[in-house]
Amino acid sequence: MARRRATLKEVAERAGVSIATVSNVFSGRKPVNDDLRERVEKAARELSFQIDRAASQLKSGKARVVGVLVPDLDDTFFTSLISRIEVMALKDGYDVIVASSRDDRQLEESRLHTLLGWRPSGIIAVPCSDTVPDILVREVVHLPTVLVDRVIAQEAVADTVTIDNFEAGEIAGRYLVEMGHSDIVLAASDLDVAPIRERVRGAVSIVQKLTGKEPEAVALGSNAERGAELFAHWLERHPLPSAVFALTNVTTLAVLTALARQKIDIPDQISIIGFDDYTWMSARKTALTAIRQPVDDIARVAWERLLLRMEGDVSEPTPSILHTSLQVRDSTRRLVQPADGETAQGTGEPPAGNAAEERPNSIH
Amino acid sequence: MARRRATLKEVAERAGVSIATVSNVFSGRKPVNDDLRERVEKAARELSFQIDRAASQLKSGKARVVGVLVPDLDDTFFTSLISRIEVMALKDGYDVIVASSRDDRQLEESRLHTLLGWRPSGIIAVPCSDTVPDILVREVVHLPTVLVDRVIAQEAVADTVTIDNFEAGEIAGRYLVEMGHSDIVLAASDLDVAPIRERVRGAVSIVQKLTGKEPEAVALGSNAERGAELFAHWLERHPLPSAVFALTNVTTLAVLTALARQKIDIPDQISIIGFDDYTWMSARKTALTAIRQPVDDIARVAWERLLLRMEGDVSEPTPSILHTSLQVRDSTRRLVQPADGETAQGTGEPPAGNAAEERPNSIH
DNA sequence: GAAAACCTGTTAAACGTTTCACAGTTAAAC
DNA sequence: GTTTAACTGTGAAACGTTTAACAGGTTTTC
Numbered sequence: 001m002a003r004r005r006a007t008l009k010e011v012a013e014r015a016g017v018s019i020a021t022v023s024n025v026f027s028g029r030k031p032v033n034d035d036l037r038e039r040v041e042k043a044a045r046e047l048s049f050q051i052d053r054a055a056s057q058l059k060s061g062k063a064r065v066v067g068v069l070v071p072d073l074d075d076t077f078f079t080s081l082i083s084r085i086e087v088m089a090l091k092d093g094y095d096v097i098v099a100s101s102r103d104d105r106q107l108e109e110s111r112l113h114t115l116l117g118w119r120p121s122g123i124i125a126v127p128c129s130d131t132v133p134d135i136l137v138r139e140v141v142h143l144p145t146v147l148v149d150r151v152i153a154q155e156a157v158a159d160t161v162t163i164d165n166f167e168a169g170e171i172a173g174r175y176l177v178e179m180g181h182s183d184i185v186l187a188a189s190d191l192d193v194a195p196i197r198e199r200v201r202g203a204v205s206i207v208q209k210l211t212g213k214e215p216e217a218v219a220l221g222s223n224a225e226r227g228a229e230l231f232a233h234w235l236e237r238h239p240l241p242s243a244v245f246a247l248t249n250v251t252t253l254a255v256l257t258a259l260a261r262q263k264i265d266i267p268d269q270i271s272i273i274g275f276d277d278y279t280w281m282s283a284r285k286t287a288l289t290a291i292r293q294p295v296d297d298i299a300r301v302a303w304e305r306l307l308l309r310m311e312g313d314v315s316e317p318t319p320s321i322l323h324t325s326l327q328v329r330d331s332t333r334r335l336v337q338p339a340d341g342e343t344a345q346g347t348g349e350p351p352a353g354n355a356a357e358e359r360p361n362s363i364h
Numbered sequence: 365m366a367r368r369r370a371t372l373k374e375v376a377e378r379a380g381v382s383i384a385t386v387s388n389v390f391s392g393r394k395p396v397n398d399d400l401r402e403r404v405e406k407a408a409r410e411l412s413f414q415i416d417r418a419a420s421q422l423k424s425g426k427a428r429v430v431g432v433l434v435p436d437l438d439d440t441f442f443t444s445l446i447s448r449i450e451v452m453a454l455k456d457g458y459d460v461i462v463a464s465s466r467d468d469r470q471l472e473e474s475r476l477h478t479l480l481g482w483r484p485s486g487i488i489a490v491p492c493s494d495t496v497p498d499i500l501v502r503e504v505v506h507l508p509t510v511l512v513d514r515v516i517a518q519e520a521v522a523d524t525v526t527i528d529n530f531e532a533g534e535i536a537g538r539y540l541v542e543m544g545h546s547d548i549v550l551a552a553s554d555l556d557v558a559p560i561r562e563r564v565r566g567a568v569s570i571v572q573k574l575t576g577k578e579p580e581a582v583a584l585g586s587n588a589e590r591g592a593e594l595f596a597h598w599l600e601r602h603p604l605p606s607a608v609f610a611l612t613n614v615t616t617l618a619v620l621t622a623l624a625r626q627k628i629d630i631p632d633q634i635s636i637i638g639f640d641d642y643t644w645m646s647a648r649k650t651a652l653t654a655i656r657q658p659v660d661d662i663a664r665v666a667w668e669r670l671l672l673r674m675e676g677d678v679s680e681p682t683p684s685i686l687h688t689s690l691q692v693r694d695s696t697r698r699l700v701q702p703a704d705g706e707t708a709q710g711t712g713e714p715p716a717g718n719a720a721e722e723r724p725n726s727i728h
Numbered sequence: 729g730a731a732a733a734c735c736t737g738t739t740a741a742a743c744g745t746t747t748c749a750c751a752g753t754t755a756a757a758c
Numbered sequence: 759g760t761t762t763a764a765c766t767g768t769g770a771a772a773c774g775t776t777t778a779a780c781a782g783g784t785t786t787t788c
Contacts, residue, residue, distance in 0.1 A: 005483070005506070007744055018768045023746060030747095033766065048502060053481045054427075055744035057418040058773050062746095073447035076440065083437035086464055095478060098462045100450055114459060117417045119369070138412065142369070224643040256647035265649070279588040280644035283620035285629070371774055382738045387776060394777095397736065419774035422743050 006047035015043035026051055057119065065095045066306065067115035069108070071128040071150070072222065073100045077249055077276055077295065078126060081148070084299035085124060092307060094121065103128045103222060109135055116143075122306045126150055130194035132157060144309030146302045152194045153319035159309065161302045161320045165195040168291050168324040169202020172245045172273045174210070175289075175326055180335025181243040181271060182211035187231065187251040189222045199247045216241075220251045227254025232261065240270060242335060249276035252290070267333035277327055287329035297322050370411035379407035390415055421483065429459045430670065431479035433472070433489040435514070436586065437464045441613055441640055441659065442490060445512070448663035449488060456671060458485065467492045467586060473499055480507075486670045490514055494558035496521060508673030510666045516558045517683035523673065525666045525684045529559040532655050532688040533566020536609045536637045538574070539653075539690055544699025545607040545635060546575035551595065551615040553586045563611045584615045591618025596625065604634060606699060613640035616654070631697035641691055651693035661686050 012019040017036060024030040025040045032040070043049075057063050066089060070078035086096050099115055101108035108128050112135050115123065122144035127133060130152050136145060137157055145158040153160045176184055186203055188196050200217045207215050218234050220227035231254055246252035252274035259266060266272050266286050274281060274290035281288040301320045376383040381400060388394040389404045396404070407413075421427050432449060434442035450460050463479055465472035472492050476499050479487065486508035491497060494516050500509060501521055509522040517524045540548055550567055552560050564581045571579050582598050584591035595618055610616035616638035623630060630636050630650050638645060638654035645652040665684045 020768055050481050052483060052744055054418045054421040058422050059746040073443060073450060079437060079443040086437060117414050119416060253643045253647050260647055260649055279617045283617050283624055284648055285624050384738060416774055423776040
């Protein structure tokens, strides 16, 4: 059915010029006289012509595509990342091919393989585990690659953009301790993932240092519903901790769901620090205190590094480590019980209780 | 830097066969003897060869790519859609190219244009307005196209997958009336968008029919933060309505944010029905009653139709209209004031007040 | 046992671009 | 007024595949 798409040749004939000229009009790599250019543009319009990327790419070897691989397209953190990368890529004239590994190492390899079939100019990948996929390790020499988020920055064979996960754990841990908490649970997704381990390490080390107690880490996976069940189950067999620090946005959701189901009040019965910062977190009566990842910056830095590489930079792999901040809202309650010793007056900013301070500390 | 990627020719030489044979091994379109096939596969592995899609596509004219265009990659509804489409596409051997129009008609045209440059086998598009972009209208003859969500099913030139927006409005409106509400506000995003208009029409008509009152529709745009401001502003100059029906997930967020900031209690001071169904909606003490769109089904139906078209089906454009359901949770309170007349006993399912019934109706 | 049919592999011609080398033509330089 | 340089346009050769047409060799068929 239907007529084939127009080609350079047809446009050239219609405009009465050579195909090289038409190509020049479209690629802009050589100047073309104004009237000729107009003739060409008119002809192209009439045939609703558009350059065939496959042919263009085959001949020029240049792709103007970047592949983006993430572990999960249902996780807002990754889609925010993609959203921002897409904007910047467009600005610089690149298209984006998206692939999801669904947290499966094998699928990851295979998705990466197809991605490479596009001969992309670059790859931005969030590996699903902290071991960089073999196929990427091999390609990294030829192909600009930026690894984001789930990477061990020091070990990486390519540029990396990560947050300071240890610090993130520390910030949350310190804040909780300053608010008088010491009976703290860490809602982790998966302890096999390096960044999560780091967050745990950070939180554990500071809490231990300041209070002598060691927070327990619970693994809730990366599905909110399942996580909620796991956490509910955990709650059944343990006394209620005074605070939970959720280590990912999914576990934040899992914890909140479980607590909501059991009608446990936040922050009166339990304090919460969440992870990531999304609109829904403040669209609640008790707005959520959370560790904010600078998604915009992560995306920007990742794109900038990739662009640099695609433009030919061959310097040593650079790790970029960005910093998180604590978004203080209402979900963390100051414990009134006497602090043990001087520990609560730790380092860092003052307990910054703007919102937290205001709320009545009554327990009902 | 670094060696070029291997080509068919190099693999052929190394395996001591012709390039046609290598091609056959990879495309599987002609059988190849086992020992030869093994030789080829070995050679390919050693050179880490992979078919060049550009060349393959140029020659064969077949792309095995579909373009997916959505208005906003930060909107979970669209990313869920993409996520599901990606899974199914992969299963059927297609890759996905994602583009976002950022709700901008002009950008939409241009993104669509680049998408077409890939010579995709098909397009799934969520237009940003209800007028189908010119470029698509022209292409629809050549190119399998499925229009999703923001379309007027009856007028479309291509297959469409939508929900019954009028019905969605009715369901929410009827439920609110049955719960005793008549002073209702509709939190719309943009009244220029057909589906939103339909939702408004549905809600207005049923509420008017059952109570004689006409709900007011407020336009809050498609950015949650801005929407929250607009709604807060609206709240300042109007008496508090007894219920709000938010017509999109973003306006749901906007309304909740505004209410949270003003410390207006849900459902004691105001009842809410949200739109879409996401984890965060039930991860709250007062879980949100909401109109649930069958995202899975929408994605599935869209993909199935597209696949059919890509396989050569040339029948008339089919509109698929899916149905929403009300997810009753705790954010809608039963009003105790005497119902005006018999109106509240309308049609449809009983006021189904499982969760809503339980909560104390005290106003504090 | 010859003809037909079937396998399996090869040769070579595209596909629609980009881009190099070149050819006119005009402008600048001396 | 000739030589150089600068500008614009064209011809034609790739790029790495797919695929029709064909060529042997083996098997089937009558």
